[in-house]
Amino acid sequence: MKTLKTILFTMLILAMLLAACQPAAEAPTTEPIEATEPAAPTNPPAVQPTNTAVVAPTAAPTTEPPQTGPATGGTVIVGTPQEPTTLNPILAASSIDDALTSLVFEGLVEIDENGNFVPVLAAALPIAEETDDGGMIVTYQLLPDVKFANGNAFTCADVQYTFDAIMSELSQASTSGYSQIVGIECPDALTVVVTYEEVYAPYLRLFSYILPTGAGDLATLDTWAFNRQPYGAGPWMVESWTAGDNIVFVKNANYHEAGKPYLDSVIVKIIPSREVGMTMIGNGEIHVLWDLTEADFVALDAMSAQGVAYAGAVTGENELLLLNFADPAVDGPADPAAAPHPILYDLAVRQALQMAIDKQLIVDTLLYGNVRVGTTVLPAGTFACPQEPSTYDLAGAIALLEGAGWVDADNDGIREKDGVRLSMTIATTSGNLLREQTEQVLVEMLRQAGIELVIENVPSDTLFASWDENGMRKHGDFDILLYTTGPGPDPDSHLFSNYHSASIPTADNEGSGSNYSRYINADVDAWLDDAYGLTDVDARRELYCNVAAQINQDLPRIYLYERLLLSGYRVELQNFLVSPGAMDFTWGSQNWWLKP
Amino acid sequence: MDDILNVQNLETRFKVKGGWNHAVNGVSFRVSEGETLGIVGESGCGKSVSVMSITRLIPIPPGQITAGTAMFGGRDLLKLSDQELSKVRGAEIGMVYQEPMTAFNPVLSIGRQLTEPLEVHQGLTRQQANARAEELLSLVGIPNPKERMRDYPHQFSGGMRQRAMIAMALVCSPKLLIADEPTTALDVTIQAQIVRLVKELRQQLGMSIIWITHDLSLIAGLAHRIVVMYAGYVIEEAPIKKLYANPSHPYTMGLLNSLPRLDESEHRRLESIDGLPPILHKKPSGCPFAPRCRFVVERCHREVPALLTVEEDHRAACWVNPHTRRER
Amino acid sequence: MAETPLAIAVEQKESLFRRFVYQFLKHGMAVFWSMILLGIIVLVAGAPLFQRYSPTDQDLYNRFQPPSAEHWMGTDDLGRDMWSRTINGGRISLVVGLLAMSIAIGIGTLVGLLSGFFGGWVDAVLMRLTEIFQSVPRLFLLLVLTTFLRQLDLPWLRPGTFWPIAAVIGGLSWMGVARLVRGNTMELRDQEFVLAARMIGVGNLRILLRHILPNVASPIIVTATLGLAGAIITESGLSYLGFGVQLPTPTWGNMLSATQKYLTSAPWMAIFPGMMIFLVVIAINYLGDGLRDALDPYHVEKGEK
């Protein structure tokens, strides 16, 4: 299908020119940094989805006259709060795993810093053709003369091998998409023909890494030495991995881009305390600090005089409140039909909640005005469906509650109705300062409306535990949750698993699905089912926008603000870019160089 | 005979909560060469403190020596620097303590503890010191001294420990041996052995001895002269036979009469001294024994009695002659 | 000897308590620090009387204000009044400390008394148990247990409150007390006054409660003071690791742990709760010193010997 070719997943630019102008020593300020305009309700779908999603470097380098050329040599030290568990992408389980594997492995097609798919080991973006039986064939032409770090040539066989590995018994990679593949043929060493059983629209996201054929016997995949000492066609190879401390990546001499990488080595240092990480980047003890949050803007700004800049990208995810429609007090799996939530099942309460929350105030203060308030489940990308921002209207919220019968009869500041106190718990992952601040602000805001929120945070593992592990989210054992989620480049799976009634975790489906609100809307179900069979982007978008609008009416979730990916780096490090692909701050690391 | 030690007018006090405890109040005594002096009194009478003050082995603070002289070999011990005093202790004055268990360091071997003074005072090598220590151990009657040197104090029996303690005190051949209730913690048969041993050693080595005790029976067969103390005062002083034959202070009399005797012929009621010895928070203005005394006269409350001569070498600190019940 | 008529004026009973107070007052440092502790307790207990702002009222436009006449200790990351949070935070911290300490002392004393008094298999079982508890690193068990307790839906261990924290800290801190009490009990059990009590027909229970317990009380009280200080610090450590008392309820521990990011930019946020912990712990330690001296029945005699 021709239209498929045009599917480019794009993201929104969020340019932030910052702190160069701010005195470093200034105390944290509550004034919003001017970059973002307050999202006025009159704004039409704020910015039409455009390509690129880069936060421009904060400090001066861009304005300087271009250098004669990149310097070679040197070592860059990257701080991360977590240690990767593996460097084999087939086994990768966490975002740090994903990010670091891309130092070693390159794929056929990857997402660049602008959010576009670009060919990497493929000579060009592949061509997809629908077959008569409803299937699809995707043909890749591979770059010639590419060698793996061990000197072996990169060929079609490696693509086949990678596919086999992903599908193998011990693989822990997601097989979604790959499972549609019926076969991979190699007409010649540099041509790869992938046959899909049915049309798989997001096919470009597949094969974002290629394993070398010689990596090992797939029957023992999980215990390969390769998993910690991998080599691929990427710019780096692992020299050493000191458990719990650091991983040293050295230059891949066989890298296919001539003269690159510029650096000699990249060292990843595990720094569990982010505060200490901040002092280290300020001191120049490390060059990059991965995975900062929006709350770190002030500290980052304060360090601009010490040569610290930052880069980030919009991810399309929202920090949101997830409201439970089912009664958590009932033993067993929550079920809104049988036992509706005594408070949250009431639409008026949900609306009042949204109205009583001054999202803009949160953004302006806690986030220093550097992000946008949340308005829609699909804020960015090809399928972006901007929605009216909610209005902060405390009086309106109160009126709504009063109208719905929630009144404060006993004058304790909290409303009641039929003996039910308007009091709910809110849970998020413990130990996350920004989220804790957000929660506390919410507590205060809602108290104004006579709603009580009680904070009961739990370790992230408890919050996100699976069905079998009696996970509170899976079993609906909560009132309100605060966390981040959002669609990937193609919103289908996210919308289906989060809002479709078939995705409510139950004992029957062994807890699969993420519709934790237990939200059921027949229209939404129908739109989502319809969209699945469509290939026309505009038609799909229309259906998805229906869903987004309906969600905002039904309010199973309240979107607080849009999340940002943020990494700090030192200004002497050039070409540091963040790809929104997979939280990938190591994207383009072959181009990194250190200004002397 | 020359005085080997001459203590004059010694005063020692201890700081306690809210004031001072006057433990020793103007005590004077002397020890001649080769003489054994017994210092007798009940617990808390200041007998140990007096003697320990001389070698400054009382804890300072809270202790404080406020007056007095202690001439030993031409020097006043009380005026020596700590360093000079260390050279006297162990070398010229040997000490034996009451509890042989606690007086030995539990974690060092007997041999090690015995040889220490030799190394410090005489600069002997380890071998020389060991040889000397073994010699002493066999002198005090410890069998297999060579092996026992390696033992720790807890491996010795009580009597053995006290023998070893005596050996340790004598290892540098001191001129004066101070024994502070050395047999109190021992059984009678062992006590008899120790007493016999000391007598033999005294004969062999010819040192002077100060023997502090509360036991008037024990000291009767051991000392040449006796000093009786009460509440920090010397209240009677006499050659041994004179004291027992003619106790001249009511307290001494009371003590002697309160003892049951193995040789008493018939049952008699023991004489008890009513009341308790005082703890002196300030120096008394009268005789400290007055509140318990049967012979008390008005003057006793007014004036601290001086040591008055009863007969030659025999002095008692009492305004009354208890035998005649007349004031002296 | 004549019968004594009851009419004789018996000396006034000088209560142990009065004697204890008298002895305690002689310990200068202890008195000084007790006054400070008392002051803090008054502040903390009467927090509503001393606060100008509610500890939870936010003023997001006035975050990170340094100390001023308006906000004596400045404001925190949500523009709340630090003074008010500090004095209110002390409530939970002190209550957690007290509660944890009481639990630890309770269990420890019981285990120690039984173990030391009865000996034999009772002792063997209880001591093995103590050993087991002692052989697991406490902090780690704390983390696992806090998570575990949250899982249980016990009403009185309602997550988010300080109860589970206090219960867990207390439940994992009794081993030292148990050993101490056991040692003391074993010593006392063979003391002559216990034999004497047996001789006059006193039963086990009365011996334990009347003869042994009062005599192990003073080491227990001293340990209790140290345990109190320890529990306050442990709570702050748990908060640092994200396991402490839930926000927005302020405790000194979670106030401190939230300030790491602002140690340089808004140091007052860390200084004040830190200082309170510091003052309380020092005060409690000196209090313990004073108690130890005052509770020693032989204290007077020792001083005079």
Added chain:
Amino acid sequence: MSENLLQVKNLVKYFPIRRGVLLKRDVGYVHAVDDISFNIMKGETLGLVGESGCGKSTAGRTILQLYRPTSGRVLFEGEDLASLKGQALRQKRRKLQMIFQDPYASLNPRMTAGDIVGEPFIVHRLAQGTQVQKEVMRLFSLVGLNPTFINRFPHEFSGGQRQRIGIARSLALNPSLIVCDEPISALDVSIQAQVVNLLEDLQAQLGLTYLFIAHDLSMVRHICTRVAVMYLGVIVEIGGRDALYQTPLHPYTHALLSAVPIPDPVKEEQRQQNIPLTGDVPSPIRPPSGCRFRTRCPLAAEICAEQRPELLEKAPGHWAACHMV
């Protein structure tokens, strides 16, 4: 003065020494009291003397069932105390009391003197309220303590006074037999006399019977009517006071007596014929075979190692356990 108040028959008390890798088992015993028999007649004072570690205190406590005997019988008023338990024992034991050695350790420092002396009334429900106080004051007067001091704590009393408190407590239940376990050895000389005089007075006044355990032979001679000498867990000699002191039969008694000093320098000078006992007391864990004393005995012969000498009546009322006499 002929009625037996207490009969001790073949009393044995072993303390096990336990050892083992996992399960402890008894690997040996301290033979603290090893088969002793004697009786105490109403109104008399029996002295039990011996050096430290000879088992005399253990014997006293075993008789009172503070330690349960390993074997043997303790007949008190015809009833075997060793077979009694719980309440029955408690009731019976009211007639038997004890005075302890250490006046510091034997009084609970956290109780007032009055509470200590009054406790027997409370646990046996003999009196209540002011009645208890009245009784306590009566006892205080009886032992020569100022009855107005009942609210003082033990540490406010001197050693001698504390011992009086202990005596008052033991008298509360109107006992007929009192075991005095070294009641004066921790006291100063002048105080010892006070306590001994008190004990004698009380005996005369209340018709008490004493088992007087002591190591001080002079004091035992002073206070006792009959004396038993113990060595390493066994009684080596028992007899009337005068007989035993004037004509001791057992070589150990001989040695003991000759070791006791006399407060008279003249007599001491003449008395140079001590029988010196060499060496130390053997371990009670592995006591010598045959006669316990043979390792230190000047008279020891072969038979002493082979056969344990029985306690035989060598003269009327004068028993000794020695092959050589």
Added chain:
Amino acid sequence: MTQYILRRALQAILTLLVISVLIFGLISSVPGGIMSAYSENPDFTQEDLARLREKYGLNDPVPVRYAKWLLNVLQGDWGNSFTSKRPALQEISDRLPNTLLLMGSMFLVTLAIAIPLGIYSALKQYTFFDHLLTTVALAGQSLPTFWFGLLLIIIFSVLLKTPDGKPLLPSAGMMTLGQPFNLLDRLRHLILPVSMLAVISAASYMRYMRSSMLDVIHKDYVRTARGKGLPEKMVISRHALRNALIPIVTLLGLDLPNLFGGALFTETIFAWPGIGRLFFDSAMKTDYPVLMAVLMVYSFLIVASNLLVDLVYTVLDPRITLD
């Protein structure tokens, strides 16, 4: 002696067994686990999840899982980490030396500070200096470790700089990355983490040392030593100190479990790749093979060090015999 060690070893095994049951039960009842990482991902199919559950043996009931675990452990197989797939023992052996280095240095520094100051304080009892030290010690005890650690970093690596503008001391890590091992560098990296713990624990040890010393210097045998004419230095060092150290050794033994707790804070703050952090991470991920292994290793170390303390006793105090 041998018998004693044997008995203690047997007891230790029993203790460890009970501990393992307890911990295993606790861990299994805590929600969260390896599967949550996957169940989060909408792209994971139900079949994928089922396959993974089976692979990790999570379908068995807890007792069966425990039995399997125990059986494997008895054969020397502690299982593979759920996350890194490496043998749990290897995960530990990679980090244990680091923790031991940190704790060992800390111990040494603690004792090096605490013992002399404690002695000095005892000898100068009730002087100004004594009061000062006591107050400082109390201050040290009342500092929450993590807070103190961050403070140290701010002072020594943010505020204080070397003349060429580099931080005076490195804020974190075991070594300067990208350089070969260098002892001086390692020592520089040890300074802050070690002082964070050492200052705090030295505070309490100093107080213990002081009171232990005060107990000892009034003992008879110290007087005896003086009476022998030994110089004061010798009296203190040879006679008093050794006896005063005996109770300190007990404390060291009892303190050990808490020290490992302290290690967690240090390792978190100073990015020290040690076993405390491994514990924390695996606890957060409910990676139970590693978690069990870490806890068992800890417990083993504690039990073993208690035994060691008892053995050290016999060296320090000849009165104590083990049987």
